[in-house]
Amino acid sequence: MTNQSNVNGGRARPRGFIRAPQDFYGGLVLIGLAVFSMYAGYDLSGMQGFSFGPGTAPRLFAWMLVGFGVIIVLMGVINPGPKVERWYWRGIILTIASIICFALTIRSLGLIPSSFISFMIGAAATDEVKWGQSAIVGAALTAGCAILFPYILNLPFQLWPQF
Amino acid sequence: MADLLSNLALGFSVAVTPLNLLLCLVGVVTGTLIGVLPGIGSLATIAMLLPITFGLPPVGALIMLAGIYYGAQYGGSTTSILVNIPGEASSVVTTLDGHQMAKQGRAGAALAIAAIGSFFAGCVATILIAALGVPLTSLALLFGPAEYFSLMTLGLIFAVVLARGSVIKALAMVLFGLLLSMMGSDLETGVARMTFDVPELADGIGFVNVAMGVFGFAEIMRNLERKESRHIVQEKVTGLMPTRADLIRSAPAIGRGTVIGALLGILPGGGSIIASFAGYTLEKRISKTPEKFGYGTIEGVAAPESANNAASQTSFIPLLTLGIPPNAVMALMVGAMTIQGIVPGPQVMTKQPDLFWGMIASMWIGNALLIIINLPMIGIWVKLLRIPYRLLFPCILIFCCIGLYSINNSPFDVLIASCFAVFGYWLTKHDFEPAPMLLGMILGPLMEENLRRAMLIARGDPSVFLTRPISAGLLFIAAVLLVLAILPTIRKKRDEVFVEE
Incomplete structure (x- = not known):
């Protein structure tokens, strides 16, 4: 097995021992998450006699996850596999921004401003956005929600900011 | 038999009250709507509607939520056939032959066969739930903690074996889900686990939040990567009456699809998505002309559409008889039942027979309604498909x-x-x-509880899982499945099953 064999096509990669980046990095992250969970639960007591403590099952699963993570990393070194696809950052960032905006403003601004602003942020997540249309649909959706949730479905929503 | 009939009579008397009929209609219309619209699935919708079931009577709430789930299986096929985009994950394979039929001007026949197949499957599944309910409930009474633990292990292994791609990676996902479910307070001691003293994490991470993130929101981010090309091939759908020849050709496919779907629905870890793939693959395997699949063969529409509908209904069986949710949608149903103060499990049928049988009877009514909603009213749903995704996805985002x-x-x-x-x-x-x-996360708390109990009863001896016959049998099946899936030769065949797309 030579490190020169290039399974990904295109230019030679500097770290040639990683043959399947999806698996290699995927496994590493899972190991990281498992180790993090052990750190998060380090103070939990384990087995007491033959009864499980609160920490037994989490540690059991975490160690098993470490094991599988290692296998996946090894798979990434042994078997060739596809590259990690590029992320579409515009979509990710604006979608998440829209969700976070909703979470942060729903209490303070109320349902109507919060959903309209979040809608417009979300609408920008695609480069095919047409602002005029989006504003109309956003306004209609907001109006619909303002009737549907508090009045028809009787959920406790505050519609406008309270001072 | 007489019992079954009197039980069904009780069920129908509950299901035909005006309120329950209305809720059933609301459920199936909502289901069809979200099934038709790509990008929003039954999981997200049921999660969204969970809070409004607070104010409803328990039977009505469950009738409505169930209607959404199986209604979505009907609606999903419309989009698959007309636009070549699956409206619902379980209609992915329907795009293969259904869309080809539409291109040949036979959209009407494809839609009709999909609806008729779904209706037949729905009727069979309804009878199956009614017939299996009583025997499985008595079986459940034989189950102790060890058996429950082994059954759930089997369910997780099923989910792993049937998932696409690497078995090892799927196993790692199950473990991560189990680990996630451990967050929050420990059931026995009340100790906060892995919460970093954040009060909001004291009850753990809600499974709905994870499901909505991973399936609802992440799905939107994935869709945004692709440039949209949505083209409805046949704006005006005509010829909704299938010809005799179509009916004769698809009848056996509908039958086989129903059987395989019903089986995969009952198994924990199964569900409508897997059922539709399995239905299609089986049909292609046994067909005399497999080379015609993918070029507009009517069997390729009939089988998966019957299978997914059968599975979406039979997946209520493990929930209602054993109290184990076999997939994420059923886990939401657990949530809905908990809101109403009902503990899912074998006692539902004995203590609340009106709820159990009312829900089953409503499924039959719901299927009859769906045929009307989906065939003569197809024009309305086609119009909905003309909403471009750039306007649709922010709406989904806000609704979620x-x-x-x-x-x-x-x-x-x-x-x-x-x-x-x-x-x-x-x-x-x-x-x-x-x-x-997600399945790991759903089953995690139940598994841990039963594992701890079983170990305590056995005084710390893990061999209890192998010395009790039912438990040993379940674990044996799980082990065989896993070995079969990992063996490379069989792996190759397994990959073929899902390569069809």
């Missing part, structure tokens, strides 16, 4: 946010979901399947 928030009136839940949205997106970029993770 409002739904998540209103479950606990907690903005924190919405933030958690946004974290899992990024994680879900990352998972697909690294070729991990999120479904096994």
Whole structure:
């Protein structure tokens, strides 16, 4: 097995021992998450006699996850596999921004401003956005929600900011 | 038999009350709507509507939510056939032959066969639930903690074996899901686990938040990557009456699809998505002309559409008889039942027969309604498909946010979901399947509880899982499945099953 064999096509990669980046990095992250969970639960007591403590099952699963993570990393070194696809950052960032905006403003601004602003942020997540249309649909959706949730479905929503 | 009839009579008397009929209609119309619209699935919708079931009577609430689930299976086929985009994940394979038929001007026949197949499957599944309910409930009474633990292990292994791609990666996903479910207070001692003293995490991460992040939001982010090309091939759908020849050709396919779908629905870890793939693959395998599949063969529409509908209904069986949710949608049904103060399990049928039988009877009524909603009214749904995705996805986004928030009136839940949205997106970029993770998360608390109990009763001796016959049998099946899936030769064949897309 030579490190020169290039399974990904295109230019030679500097770290040639990683043959399947999806698996290699995927496994590493899972190991990281498992180790993090052990750190998060380090103070939990384990087995007491033959009864499980609160920490037994989490540690059991975490160690098993470490094991599988290692296998996946090894798979990434042994078997060739596809590259990690590029992320579409515009979509990710604006979608998440829209969700976070909703979470942060729903209490303070109320349902109507919060959903309209979040809608417009979300609408920008695609480069095919047409602002005029989006504003109309956003306004209609907001109006619909303002009737549907508090009045028809009787959920406790505050519609406008309270001072 | 007489018992069965009197039980069904009780069920129908509950299901035909005006309120329950109305809720059934609302459920199936909503289901069809979200089934037709790509990008929003039954999981997200049921999660969103969970809070409004507070104010409804228990039977009505469950009738409506169930209607959404099986209604979505009908609606999903419309989009698959007309636009070549699956409206619902379980209609992915329907695009193969259904869309080809539409291109040949036979959209009407495809839609009709899909609806008729679904209706037949729905009727059979309804009878099956009614017939299997009583015997499985008595079986459940034989189950102790060890058996429950082994059954859930089998369910997780099923989910792993049936998931696409690497078995090892799916196993890792299950473990990560189990680990996630451990967060929050320990059931026995009340100790806070892995919560970093954050009060919002004291009850753990809600499974709805994870599901909405990984399936709802991450799905939107994935869709945004692709440029939209949505083209409805046949604007005016005519010829909704299938010809005799079509009916004769698809009848056996509908029958086989129903059987395989019903079986996969009952098994924990199964569900409508897997059922539709399995139905299609089986049909192609036994067909005399497999080379015609993918070029507009009517059997290729009939089998998966019957299978997914059968599975969506029979997946209520493990929930109602054993109290184990076999997939994520059923886990939401657990949530809905808990809101109403009902503990899912064998006692539902004995203590609340009106609820159990009322729900089953409503499924039959719902299927009859769906045929009317989907065939003569197809024009309305076609119009909906003309909404471009750039306007649709922000609406879905906001609906999901409002739904998540209103479950606990907690903005924190919405933030958690946004974290899992990024994680879900990352998972697909690294070729991990999120479904096994979700099942692990759903079954985690139940598994831990039963594992602890079984070990305590056996005084710390793990061999209890192998010395009790039912438990040993279940674990044996799980082990065989796993070995079969990992063996490379069989792996190759297994991959073929899912390569069809």
